[in-house]
Amino acid sequence: MTENRANSTAPVTAPQHSVEGFVKEFLRELHFGQGVTLERASVNDEYLALARTVREYLMARWLETVRRQRDAQAKSVAYLSAEYLLGRQLDNALIATDMTEIVEEGLASLGIELSTLREQEVEPGLGNGGLGRLAACFVDSLATMSVPCIGYGIRYEYGIFRQTFVDGFQVEQADTWLTLGAPWEFPHPEAAVTVHFGGSTERYTDDDGVERTRWVPAWDVLGVPYNYMVPGYQNGRVNTLRLWSARATKAFDLAIFNSGEYVDAVRAQTFAENISKVLYPEDSTPQGKELRLQQQYFFVACSIRDFVDNVLPADFDLHNLPDRIIFQLNDTHPVIAVPELMRILVDEKKWDWDEAWAVTQKCFAYTCHTLLPEALEVWPVALLGKLLPRHLEIIYRINDDFLAEVAQRYPGDELRLRRMSIIAEYPERSVRMAFLATVAGAKVNGVAALHSQLLRDKVLPDFSEYWPDKFTNVTNGVTPRRFVRLANPALSELITDAIGPGWLTDLARLREMEPLADDAEFREKFRAVKAHNKQRLSALLQRRDGITLPGDAMLDVMVKRLHEYKRQTLKVLHIVSLYERIISGELDPTSIPPRVFAFGAKAAPGYKMAKQTIALINHVGRVVNDDPRVKGALTVVFPPNYNVTLAETLIPAADLSEQISLAGKEASGTGNMKFALNGALTIGTDDGANVEIRELVGDENFFLFGLVEPEVDALVTAGYHPSSYYEENPTLRRAIDRIASGAFAGGDRTVFEPIVSNLLHEDRFLVLADFQAYLDAQDRVDAAYRDTEAWTRSAILNVARSGYFSSDRAMWDYIDRIWHSQPLAAR
Numbered sequence: 001m002t003e004n005r006a007n008s009t010a011p012v013t014a015p016q017h018s019v020e021g022f023v024k025e026f027l028r029e030l031h032f033g034q035g036v037t038l039e040r041a042s043v044n045d046e047y048l049a050l051a052r053t054v055r056e057y058l059m060a061r062w063l064e065t066v067r068r069q070r071d072a073q074a075k076s077v078a079y080l081s082a083e084y085l086l087g088r089q090l091d092n093a094l095i096a097t098d099m100t101e102i103v104e105e106g107l108a109s110l111g112i113e114l115s116t117l118r119e120q121e122v123e124p125g126l127g128n129g130g131l132g133r134l135a136a137c138f139v140d141s142l143a144t145m146s147v148p149c150i151g152y153g154i155r156y157e158y159g160i161f162r163q164t165f166v167d168g169f170q171v172e173q174a175d176t177w178l179t180l181g182a183p184w185e186f187p188h189p190e191a192a193v194t195v196h197f198g199g200s201t202e203r204y205t206d207d208d209g210v211e212r213t214r215w216v217p218a219w220d221v222l223g224v225p226y227n228y229m230v231p232g233y234q235n236g237r238v239n240t241l242r243l244w245s246a247r248a249t250k251a252f253d254l255a256i257f258n259s260g261e262y263v264d265a266v267r268a269q270t271f272a273e274n275i276s277k278v279l280y281p282e283d284s285t286p287q288g289k290e291l292r293l294q295q296q297y298f299f300v301a302c303s304i305r306d307f308v309d310n311v312l313p314a315d316f317d318l319h320n321l322p323d324r325i326i327f328q329l330n331d332t333h334p335v336i337a338v339p340e341l342m343r344i345l346v347d348e349k350k351w352d353w354d355e356a357w358a359v360t361q362k363c364f365a366y367t368c369h370t371l372l373p374e375a376l377e378v379w380p381v382a383l384l385g386k387l388l389p390r391h392l393e394i395i396y397r398i399n400d401d402f403l404a405e406v407a408q409r410y411p412g413d414e415l416r417l418r419r420m421s422i423i424a425e426y427p428e429r430s431v432r433m434a435f436l437a438t439v440a441g442a443k444v445n446g447v448a449a450l451h452s453q454l455l456r457d458k459v460l461p462d463f464s465e466y467w468p469d470k471f472t473n474v475t476n477g478v479t480p481r482r483f484v485r486l487a488n489p490a491l492s493e494l495i496t497d498a499i500g501p502g503w504l505t506d507l508a509r510l511r512e513m514e515p516l517a518d519d520a521e522f523r524e525k526f527r528a529v530k531a532h533n534k535q536r537l538s539a540l541l542q543r544r545d546g547i548t549l550p551g552d553a554m555l556d557v558m559v560k561r562l563h564e565y566k567r568q569t570l571k572v573l574h575i576v577s578l579y580e581r582i583i584s585g586e587l588d589p590t591s592i593p594p595r596v597f598a599f600g601a602k603a604a605p606g607y608k609m610a611k612q613t614i615a616l617i618n619h620v621g622r623v624v625n626d627d628p629r630v631k632g633a634l635t636v637v638f639p640p641n642y643n644v645t646l647a648e649t650l651i652p653a654a655d656l657s658e659q660i661s662l663a664g665k666e667a668s669g670t671g672n673m674k675f676a677l678n679g680a681l682t683i684g685t686d687d688g689a690n691v692e693i694r695e696l697v698g699d700e701n702f703f704l705f706g707l708v709e710p711e712v713d714a715l716v717t718a719g720y721h722p723s724s725y726y727e728e729n730p731t732l733r734r735a736i737d738r739i740a741s742g743a744f745a746g747g748d749r750t751v752f753e754p755i756v757s758n759l760l761h762e763d764r765f766l767v768l769a770d771f772q773a774y775l776d777a778q779d780r781v782d783a784a785y786r787d788t789e790a791w792t793r794s795a796i797l798n799v800a801r802s803g804y805f806s807s808d809r810a811m812w813d814y815i816d817r818i819w820h821s822q823p824l825a826a827r
């Protein structure tokens with residue numbers, strides 16, 4: 001039967017790559033897929049038919065890629081990530097297949113505008129911020145580089161919340177991204193995997209007389225795989241992203257159902273499905289909730305099972321697993337995969353512990369994305385033991401073996417053992433997931449040079465002393481397909497005109513533009529691109545939010561999650577200070593270039609200070625925008641619901657990129673890279689990847705300010721007193737006083753009191769210490785912006801010198817330093 005099938009396999013071919021071929025297929029999808037005629041079709045019908053048509057052009061490539069990867073038995077990367085912040089799929093598929101023009105023309109012949117259908121797509125916001133977006137960039141690059149990769153994650157029914165503002169305060173709404181249809185996913189309920197939870201463990205003697213342990217779980221759920229295409233850029237490859245959705249198992253609800261408890265049975269269903277219901281909206285601050293641990297175990301258990309049972313051939317000898325797979329752990333969220341693989345090898349396959357550990361250690365590598373101690377995940381032993389009792393035992397054993405080794409190397413060093421133990425005793429007995437990942441991983445990497453250094457020196461110093469070779473750096477990158485080609489078509493065209501095609505998959509080639517920075521005609525064209533992008537943004541904000549942008553102003557942008565360490569408050573103080581100096585007559589508004597300050601930021605719903613800061617920005621904006629004394633000089637805009645889609649229009653329009661975190665706190669940043677690649681200049685601290693951006697683009701094309709990390713460290717150690725800066729700096733004092741006076745809250749002094757008092761008495765992230773340096777740097781920005789030609793020259797050099805920040809380069813670095821896998825050679 002299988003042979004019969006193999007012989008009769010019909011070739012899968014894409015529809016004709018022509019306007020006629022497209023139109024025919026599109027109408028077929030509309031008629032037979034949506035069940036409507038063109039004259040009756042809604043925009044959503046048209047969008048869904050279009051999406052399905054475009055995916056047909058990818059299908060042959062996808063099936064072929066899967067077949068070749070199977071046949072080649074090449075080493076694959078399994079990227080394990082709880083988040084993928086994908087952004088809209090349609091445009092990406094169009095550029096990958098080079099179909100944009102054909103589709104535009106074909107739709108136009110039917111009286112439909114592609115741009116209208118584009119707007120219909122709700123982006124899958126299955127991530128919070130940097131970490132999730134990075135995962136999306138990485139899978140894009142691997143597909144484009146023809147490297148075998150499966151991205152594994154969770155198909156959240158509700159992604160990151162939709163943000164609205166009510167009286168300037170953030171209000172969250174559920175992200176219902178699936179309600180109008182999900183044309184990009186391929187569910188496979190028949191391939192569901194069972195995942196167990198709870199219960200206890202028991203010892204038994206197996207048939208060979210060996211003492212063993214088995215897990216007797218209490219309940220289970222099904223993981224249904226949903227496949228998504230990850231198209232390589234015009235290279236005939238399409239990789240797979242496999243996201244898991246939770247369903248109740250039959251056994252689970254049947255038992256209750258049979259007892260006549262219908263309502264309970266339905267409740268059981270809901271209970272199971274809760275696991276993939278919603279993305280936790282915390283960014284860089286884990287919540288430690290049981291459901292979150294369930295999510296983590298759920299998706300990694302499904303993924304390992306899937307890889308072992310479905311991706312590998314049936315007769316595969318798992319001793320060779322490290323030749324076929326590397327599980328890359330995107331932060332600690334998937335680290336429970338380590339004891340899960342051990343459990344499979346030891347309990348199910350009945351291997352010796354040491355044999356299993358030797359293999360496991362070669363199958364994992366760990367990427368850390370933070371420096372904040374509070375962002376390092378720990379799970380209380382009580383919780384972990386209740387949900388995953390066998391995994392807890394395995395973690396204990398890993399820890400015992402590890403500490404015994406350490407004790408041998410450092411006899412009598414009790415303190416060191418305590419410091420390095422995977423199990424923390426204080427304030428509550430818990431598992432330090434970063435330690436587990438470090439002990440188990442073949443490699444540990446940070447995400448920018450400075451971050452990797454601090455990771456070694458400050459976060460995991462004992463471990464880097466113990467295993468110096470385990471630690472490495474891979475500086476983040478971003479995909480130029482989405483963030484240049486798709487987001488900035490005008491610049492892309494200008495670049496291709498200047499240096500020819502090919503740069504989108506070899507971004508270092510942007511260097512060839514360098515000489516053009518000195519070409520007045522090119523600079524003129526470059527400015528025209530910026531002006532065009534500003535108009536595009538202006539039209540979007542008008543349409544989307546009713547926001548009107550002033551015609552000709554410097555666009556100064558700060559977009560990222562709202563977090564104290566990122567210091568949106570410093571930006572607010574700058575604005576308030578300018579405003580205060582203008583209305584008090586100290587500063588002539590015509591003496592500075594007009595600026596639009598644009599913000600975009602979501603705050604974790606439970607993060608009070610972050611939500612207050614959002615309200616402060618909005619309230620300052622309202623007062624500043626309404627005050628005729630500063631009209632034209634200062635404008636503040638804060639469109640709600642910043643997401644990938646908005647970023648794609650906002651970033652290409654920006655003149656100035658705000659990267660102002662306290663030095664030593666931002667692991668890397670990736671927005672900083674997107675701005676530089678789109679010709680914005682950066683005002684930034686010596687933090688994360690800013691350091692490398694500045695090195696590459698040159699000091700003279702970057703506005704550096706602020707304390708450096710060792711100075712931060714020294715200041716905090718010596719005792720930091722923010723109020724002294726307030727007292728000694730009248731400009732700062734006046735800005736803070738203005739906020740404290742209630743001037744931005746209709747005279748109510750209480751509204752922003754928590755922000756003011758936090759700044760004056762705590763200021764964990766040294767906003768006040770860096771305030772004056774920041775203002776001085778902003779003065780340099782103003783001066784530089786006035787020299788239009790010199791500014792444009794710097795902007796062009798930013799683009800030309802940022803090719804290093806392609807995620808393709810990042811992927812080569814992972815291959816080189818961590819994975820040692822190869823691209824599938826061209827046939």
Ligand code: 7GP
Pocket residue numbers: 128129130131132134283284285331369370375376447476666667668669670688
């Ligand atoms: C972020 C980092 O804050 C950011 O600096 C980095 O560019 C990005 O990861 C990608 O590496 N971290 C997160 O988004 C996050 O949730 C969890 O970290 C510890």
